[in-house]
Amino acid sequence: MGTQANDVPNGVRYRLEIEWAIVGNTVDCGVFAMRHMETWFRETDLKWDSGFPLAHTPKxxxxxxxxxxxxxxxxxxxxxxxxxxxxxxxxA
Structure with a gap:
């Protein structure tokens, strides 16, 4: 395993408070996870733009x-x- 993988157990973890979060939506968690992997480039949570709108209907x-x-x-x-x-x- 590489050095970065060895650092994971000792790394500091924190939960990002993201403004596009939806509470209680257990159906789309895979879609959110894939989009987050697509758009996360080690930005701070203030600079990160996932492309998700804040309003419910456009989201x-x-x-x-x-x-x-x-x-x-x-x-x-x-x-x-x-x-x-x-x-x-x-x-067919």
């Missing part, structure tokens, strides 16, 4: 677009061993 639309984006990328990935079968079903 819901954003989550729908991201869900579509991620499913297309996963299904169409050449790493997906079931890609051809799924694509065949989609055409």
């Amino acid at each position: 819901k639309a954003c989550l729908t677009r991201l869900r579509e984006k991620y499913v297309v990328n996963i299904v169409c990935s050449h790493a997906n061993t079931l890609r051809n079968a799924v694509m065949g079903e989609a055409v």
Whole structure:
């Protein structure tokens, strides 16, 4: 394991208070996690822009677009061993 991996157990952890957080939404946690991995570049929480709107309705639309984006990328990935079968079903 590399040096950085060895530092994880001893690292300081803190929870970011993010203004686009949604309390109680257990359905979209994977979408939020993927978007956060996509947009986090070791910025401070004050500089980090995930692209999520603050208002509920635009945020819901954003989550729908991201869900579509991620499913297309996963299904169409050449790493997906079931890609051809799924694509065949989609055409049929």
